[in-house]
Amino acid sequence: MAANEITQPYPGPGLDTLPKILLHNVRMYPNRDAMREKEFGIWQSWTWTEVADEIERFALGLQARGLKAGDKVLIIGANRPRMYWTIVAAQAVGAIPVPTYKDSVAEEMQYVIEHSEARFVIAEDQEQVDKVLEVKDRCPAVEQIIFDDPRGMKGYDDSFVVDFEAVQAEGADIRAKQPDLFKQMTEQSKGDDISIILYTSGTTGKPKGVVLTFDNVIITSNQVALLDKLTENDEILCYLPIAWVGDHFFVVQAFCAGFCINCPESEETVAADMREIGPTYYFAPPRVFEGLLTNVQIRMEDAAPFKRRMYAYFMDVAKKVGIRKLENQSVGFMDSVKYALGNFLVYGPLKDALGLGRIKLAYTAGEAIGGEIFDFYRSLGINIKQLYGQTESSVFITVQPDGEVYPETVGKPSPGVEVKINDDGEVMYRSPGTFHSYYKNDKATEETKTPDGWVYTGDAGFFMSNGHLRIIDRAKDVGKFNFGKMFAPKHIENKLKFFPHIQEAVTFGDGRDACMAFINIDLGAVGNWAERNNVAYASYQELAAHPEVYNMVKESVEQVNESLLGDELLSHSQISRFLILHKELDADDGELTRTKKVRRKIINERYKPLIEALYNGDDQCFIETEVAFEDGRVAKISGDIKLVDVKTFATDANVAA
């Protein structure tokens, strides 16, 4: 695939680092809002001038406290302006920010602190400070913890634990003496300097620290900002973990295009905050879009009969017309009228309620998204597109161009990116965003990156005849049935997860004769169903074992089987038997990653008896598992699990065999 030329690598000449772009934006948009955060019920805002002032004082304060170029600064916290300021402040000093997941437990955090050799830790609040203090003895490199929220922080050792504002005050003193110091510092930063280390969640083994340079993130971000015509008038809501490359990418784009970053009031208020801000640009993993859709479906089931009928009718219209309209294809006159009416009565209010009323562009990435979910949003007139990327590529590898959006593909290579498929069917790329290295892990770097700059993605895929890339699954997850056909678990699981009452699914089939599935029900959706049907239950386990719930899931699985029939590659992967797990798969138990991806190896080990029982044809199986609570206590959940047969549909291949 030929690479598209890069004509404008940076947002302006010489603007090759975030601190430089920051000062540039102060000149360009001094009084435009750069950041907002909802606090005390009101959107508090900071202009570019004010943001630069905050960052400047903090950077000078950090330097005065001994932070040097090349030091690592660990950042633990939610999406709060100060956490983002810290990233740029550290970069201005020449240090390297290392954001990490705020819900990681102390041991997980210890690994990152130890591995990154962070000298400074910036923590959001007492909870995070306590976590760091808990592992402090094992992380001798840590010299100072700086906290954002002073609540409950009285009585901590002042020499070790410091208030963010105190550091800024020290910075202000230095600025009074040396007003040009910050500017001089920023001018020293260069495009090929290391800008950030992002630890990948790691579906296998320990997390790896992906080292990215300024050039990596800025060139990539700027290309996409230009491609999508983002301007200083756009708005985004940053609610995803700051340690995730997608969120960092957002921030860099905001710097490049000069638009405003909005931070939610708290994790629980994101939906309400979305509605108030009405972002024009939005990025969410498929899970979030699934969640929103499930929510809509639950609420509609509870709505009055008239509204329910209206919703059903106009959603049918949308399915028929919406996507064609979005892609500027011709639609019949009556359909146009109906769609306009639907927009007034249903789609408009619905989009508004979801906070997607002003959306110009939405991206989804991270995992494959179910075609049905994708079509739902597009039929409402929301321009949601898929992109394909990873931390190692500074996000963008391929992206769906406007007007060429096919649910099953992830689009064409984005500007400046070369993509090829190697002999094993694995997708490889080479791009300006290609990561520098894995931190302190040369072996992994060599295994992933070839000397001439090609990177193994670990994903199996192929190019369709229209030049679009289609990702089948993680290369290591793709297996073979005993009868020689390909088994791609993710694809089937995504189909299952489209059903609102299915939260998570894990399928098995590699080296076996048939495909089997574990199901996690969605407590919200099924709980709502139980309430309406007077089904009493005391726990997730009890609800999951309810015969009616089994029937409901069985129907869904059969529908998935029927839809698999149409796909030549996968028609033989129909699910023969399934069970509903007695507990939700949980990142705290190590079954999911912090970004909620399934860890197959762990599930294979932990639930071995259940898998065997599925293949043995047993009707029931006893299982006992340990669960970890949020405070670290461990308990056991046990119970008999029912195993159920499902109807499969004959395919030509099956008939022939």
Next chain:
Amino acid sequence: MSTQNNGQNDKKVMLDLKNISLSFGGVKAITDISFNIYEGEVRAIIGPNGAGKSSMLNVINGFYHPQEGEIWFNGEQRKGMKPYEIAYQGIARTFQNIALFKGMSVLDNLMTGRFTHMNKNLFYQAMWKGPAEQEEIANREFVEHIIDFLEIQSIRKTPVGRLPYGLQKRVELGRALAAQPKLLLLDEPMAGMNVEEKEDMCRFILDVNDTFGTTIALIEHDMGVVMDISDRVVVLDYGRKIGDGEPNEVRNDQTVIDAYLGVSH
């Protein structure tokens, strides 16, 4: 660890109860009880059911008037005050069986806690614009800080009746805090909560004490909690005081063990 109370004489007594007796007709709820609460401490009142703990709180906030005894608050003796007058003095409380306005939103419930701080007269309130508006904005700002403090932003506009029990308890604490009390009375703030909710509530109580310097008197049955967070404990049984002192003293007091704590088998 047998620190005597008189070893803490440097501390200022905020509330002093002297020889309080309370009876309802022939039923004696409280008999000749004396104890005090220092400024800035967390004081626990414990005892078996029917010991007179809630009655004691009702006496402190002026809902019940004891037949005998004296109540001194901040150096002044109280005489026949009504509960709202006591609220104006700076005593706020929560209730054992939640007493919120179920149909009102969390925000509105918290705003009712500000009534002692709404001083503009009827004329201004009716006119709304001007001073009354400014006053309400100031009160709203205060309430928003409490919402932030208790981490209940997501339920700001939710009617209280729709919230789970643990959150209602938190809202009730918020309403009491909205009054900016000097003395906060908590009647079983952790009853019916699971471990995680209890831990949260403990943290809130300690943070209130720490951040706002509020003096706290609480009734609680969870001994782990009481021993952890309180500075001093008073033990009641059948309307009489049977113990008073620091958690360690009380825990090892034979009378208290016999009457209430018991021994683990």
